[in-house]
Amino acid sequence: MPTIEVPKEKWSGKVREITLGATAADGGTRAKTVTVGGETTLPYLHFEGDIPHPPAIAIEVQDRKPADWSPVLLEAWGDVTEDPAAWAKAAEEAGADVVMLRFSLHDDLSAEYARETLRVVLDATGLPLIVFGPGQAELDNDLLVPVAEEGKGEKLVLGVCEDKNYRTIVAAALAHGHLVDARCPMDVNLSKQLNILISDMNLPLERVVMDPTTGALGYGMEYGYSVMERLRLAALQGDGMTQQPMLVTPGEEAWRAKEARTEEGVPEAWGDWAERAVNWETLTASALVESGADILVLRHPESVKRVRAMIDALMSN
Amino acid sequence: MPCGGQGRCGRCAVIVQDGTGVRRRSTLRLTSDDLDAGYALACQTVVEGDAVVTIPPQEKIERRLVTDKTATQVTLPFIYDPVQHQPMHLVPVELDPPDMVDQTDDWSRLKRAVATTSDVSDLTADLPTLRRLGTVLREHNWGATAVVEMDTWDRPNGSHRLVDLLPPGSTDHLWGAAVDIGTTTVSLYLVDLLTGEIAAKAAEYNGQIKRGEDVISRIIYASSRSSRNSDGLGELGSLVVGTINELLERAARRAKISSSEVYKMTVAGNSTMIHLFLGLPPSSIRLEPFVTAINHPPPVRAGELGVNVHPQASVDCLPGVASYVGADISAGVIGSRMCDSSALTLFLDVGTNGEMVLGDCDWLISCACSAGPAFEGAGVRDGMRATVGAIEEVWVNSETYEPTYRVIPNPKLEARGDPTPPRGLCGSGLISLLSEMFITGVIDKGGHPNFDLGSPHIRQGEHGPEYVIAWGDQTEHGRDIVITKVDIDNLVRAKAAIYAGFTVLAQSVGVDLSMVERVLVGGSFGQYINVEKAVQIGLLPDLPWERFIFLGNTALQGALLAVLNREYRQQVSEAAQLMTYLELSADNTFYDAFTSALFLPHTDLTQFPSVAEVLADREGQSVT
Structure with a gap:
């Protein structure tokens, strides 16, 4: 039988290794830390290069019971959604590597509220934390600065930084030893530009994850996929400003899709709602795993299980 | 010191007679000729021993700084000979008056007279000219000056048309x-x-x-x-x-x-x-x-x-090449003389449309992209044309973030020794302003003003963030002259389109931009822009300054050569025929190049080593 030599690419670049969270030894209180990145090859080509760390799964936990979440999701979590501490604990039990705490938009948001919420969540779980504001520039800044102070030393990931609003969050991360999430709307150049702007403020790139933004399956995911693929190719080719691990939020995107969100007015052929919704999130996430995602933020515990199984299989050979 | 002692404005240039006692930290603003002549920037020079220093008169510095951005004057590349070059002729004629013996009609009589002085025997004329013929001849005793068009590009063997008939000796101009x-x-x-x-x-x-x-x-x-x-x-x-x-x-x-x-x-x-x-x-x-x-x-x-x-x-x-590479470019190629040399030349015509041509005497490839009117001072809140009252250069102090500027003077006020109050910013002013704001950190690489600097010049305006260049009490109209974030975005888009255009052009023929031996810059603002500033914002490629030649309005110069000389008119047609046209909308290479250029100076800083050096220098100075 003829032997076939598989051609191997020798890449000059490497994705930066980034560690989320800090244990007591490093000045934090986390039970464990999570390291992502470090790839020297395209996703899961183990024969060609190193993939030292599996992608991490973060579970999204909100500061109060989400008003706009699908009943399928709320049912899956049960009562814990009333209490961010309990929810964070449940997330850890559901198999998360990281907990993402997201502040939702409501009238009770204040610096004090942000500190207290962060404190109870830190106390409830030993996992590293990602903390996102409600997504409005001014509010995000008002909340994330006290969060950064309260969580000093914990190596939180603060998000999101965008090109129009990054200074305050980066300054807070700089001052209190945190990381930031740099989000750009699906464009290789814009992602690169934001990384440059952030590193111009002297935050080391070892403390930046990039968030290239994604769409759900059927809602532009392939565009996001292609941007991630191109970012990773640039990183491996040695472009230092694209070598950040990538964080994506398939949970949020998939649960916004009509197929996951509703039961009403959809053809019967679409089948069971809950199963369909979980499939939507899982399929979105698994495609992004293949495009090189390093941190996936999910919502449904069942999706977490399925994506975990996929990651384990991909890492095992 | 307009730049605040950062070695950028060049206003503090001095002449060091005996150079052994001084160490120059930065000579960015000086040419090698300047260095040979002993020039040093006072703010960038450390005295380490004895030195004899001469302070040159300020006007001399001013002039030296101004000359590096003035355009080449219009000089014809040939010695003009109207008989040989010009298809339009003035032909003086004397006609024999008609009488009962010679009843030849006026027109034939005129043709006969023209034929004797100019060997044009088949003269034609339009009806309005014919209508006036008899009157002119009779009023001036059968003497006249014929304005004759000998040929046009589409009738090179002779159009022989009488354009007008003037009284004899009535003009010595055409x-x-x-x-x-x-x-x-x-x-x-x-x-x-x-x-x-x-x-x-x-x-x-x-x-x-x-x-x-x-x-x-x-x-x-x-x-x-x-x-x-x-x-x-x-x-x-x-x-x-x-x-x-x-x-x-x-x-x-x-x-x-x-x-x-x-x-x-x-x-x-x-x-x-x-x-x-x-x-x-x-x-x-x-x-x-x-x-x-x-x-x-x-x-x-x-x-x-x-x-x-x-x-x-x-x-x-004049003839165009394609929909988006028009007669302005074929004329510009001739006006700029780019085909006269075997040196690889990039010709840029920077206007509302950025058109560019790459090539030499053997080949030409062109493309076009829309840059918008920002560099002509339009579509920018306080933009204006480069006329009296326009701010044409700006410096920003890197410690206080205070701007200083130079206005195109009103000669009357200047004669009285009074300053001219500014009315707005012209293209060169906008380029130098953008570059200064960027180099001093007033805006970041993405063009966002940095409010953390605490300067009163950086403020929230009616339409978002803005930077004040001149307060109302200094301006002609009493209003503040500002640049808004929207203006900055317009300028960055304009420069990105131009930079992306020629990078894609160079890529398409497999040429590295650094191989370009001459960059000829035309366009109606081309004669005023400052290379250094234009490179710093990423409008022009980062090449040695001496490779840039500013030509002003090359399309107009090409039209001038064509109106004067039929050979040059022919060359314009040939250039239009020779040029290959690259359609940028055919794929997404241009868009990609464009978004990566939507940054100051560029997402890929390695393409701008001189700017990286200036930025590193600034970083070094702000740390110490």
């Missing part, structure tokens, strides 16, 4: 006009076709601007039909003809003539401008597969267009 119809600015030379001398120059915003700032919106306006706008094409035509007439009037007044004494007009302009000027429907230019109605129109009579030169004068529109 006037012609060279015009460049820019999307934003229309410029004109009034030239004496007997001597080749330019008698007057005039420029004005294109009257069509109020119907759209770029060619696409003009095309849409020309093609749309609504109750309010029943004849957009006709309206745009009359608007540009109006602008040209105004310029003719102005130039004629300066030369103390009447514009109807102009007997030939040669016009350059992009394809859309030429279409609108001639009243040709331009809609196909905008739609796939992007073709023009005609790339090389035949000469037409001025009277048909309503242009106020002599109604029988030929209006010769």
Whole structure:
């Protein structure tokens, strides 16, 4: 039988290794830390290069019971959604590597509220934390600065930084030893530009994850996929400003899709709602795993299980 | 010290006679000639021993700084010989008066007289000229001066047309006009076709601007039909003809003539401008597969267009290459003399449309992209043309973030020793402002103003963040002169489009930009911009400064050469034929190059080593 030599690419670049969270030894209180990145090859080509760390799964936990979440999701979590501490604990039990705490938009948001919420969540779980504001520039800044102070030393990931609003969050991360999430709307150049702007403020790139933004399956995911693929190719080719691990939020995107969100007015052929919704999130996430995602933020515990199984299989050979 | 001692403005240049005792930290602002002459920047020089220093008079420094951005004067690349070069001739004639023996008609009699002095035997004429024939001949005792057009590009073997018949000896001039119809600015030379001398120059915003700032919106306006706008094409035509007439009037007044004494007009302009000027429907230019109605129109009579030169004068529109590489570029290639050399040359015509040509005497490839009118001072809140009162250069102090600026002076105020109050910012002012704001950190690489600096000049305006260049009490109109975030975005988009255009052009022929030996920069603002600043914002490639040659309005210069010399007119046609056209909309390479250029100076800083050096220098200084 003829032997076939598989051609191997020798890449000059490497994705930066980034560690989320800090244990007591490093000045934090986390039970464990999570390291992502470090790839020297395209996703899961183990024969060609190193993939030292599996992608991490973060579970999204909100500061109060989400008003706009699908009943399928709320049912899956049960009562814990009333209490961010309990929810964070449940997330850890559901198999998360990281907990993402997201502040939702409501009238009770204040610096004090942000500190207290962060404190109870830190106390409830030993996992590293990602903390996102409600997504409005001014509010995000008002909340994330006290969060950064309260969580000093914990190596939180603060998000999101965008090109129009990054200074305050980066300054807070700089001052209190945190990381930031740099989000750009699906464009290789814009992602690169934001990384440059952030590193111009002297935050080391070892403390930046990039968030290239994604769409759900059927809602532009392939565009996001292609941007991630191109970012990773640039990183491996040695472009230092694209070598950040990538964080994506398939949970949020998939649960916004009509197929996951509703039961009403959809053809019967679409089948069971809950199963369909979980499939939507899982399929979105698994495609992004293949495009090189390093941190996936999910919502449904069942999706977490399925994506975990996929990651384990991909890492095992 | 306008730059605050950062070694950027060059105002503190001194001459060090004995250079052993000093160490120059940065010489960025000085050329190697300057260094040889002993110049040093006082703010960047450490005295480590004995040194003899001369402080040159300030005017001398000023002049030295100004010369590096002035345009080459218009000099003809040939010794003008009207008989040999010029198709328009003045032919003095003496006719035998008719009598009962010789009842030859007036026209045949005139033809016979012209034939004896100029060997043109097959003269023709338009009806209006024929109508006036008898009167002129009889009133002036059968003597006259014939204005004869010997040939045109489409009839190289002779058009032999009598354009006008003048009283004998009534003139010793023969006037012609060279015009460049820019999307934003229309410029004109009034030239004496007997001597080749330019008698007057005039420029004005294109009257069509109020119907759209770029060619696409003009095309849409020309093609749309609504109750309010029943004849957009006709309206745009009359608007540009109006602008040209105004310029003719102005130039004629300066030369103390009447514009109807102009007997030939040669016009350059992009394809859309030429279409609108001639009243040709331009809609196909905008739609796939992007073709023009005609790339090389035949000469037409001025009277048909309503242009106020002599109604029988030929209006010769120069040939274009394609929909978006027009006659302004074929004229510019000739005007810039880029085909005269085997050196790899990049020719940029920076206007509302950025057109670029890469090549040498053997090959030419061109492309075009829309840059918008920002660099001509339009579409920017306090933008204006480069005339009296325009801020043409700005420095920002890197410690206080205070701006200093230079205004194009009003000669009357200047004579009295009074400063000219600023009215706005012209293209060069905008480029230097953008570069200074960026280098000093007033804005970040993404163009966002940094409010953390705490300068009163950086504020929230009505339309978002803005930077104040001049407070109302210093300005002519009493309002603050500012640059807004929207203006900054417009400028960054404009420069990104131009930079992306020539990077894609170079890629398409597999040439690295660093191999370019000459960069010829044309365009109506081209003669005023400062290379250093233009490189710092990423508008021009980061090449040694001496490779840049600023030529001013090359399209107008090309039109001038074409109006004077039929060989050059022929060369314009040949250049248009020779040029390969690269369609940027055919794939996404341009878009990719564009978004990566939407940053200061560029997402890929390795393409701008000199800017990286300046930034590193700034970093070093702010740390110490």
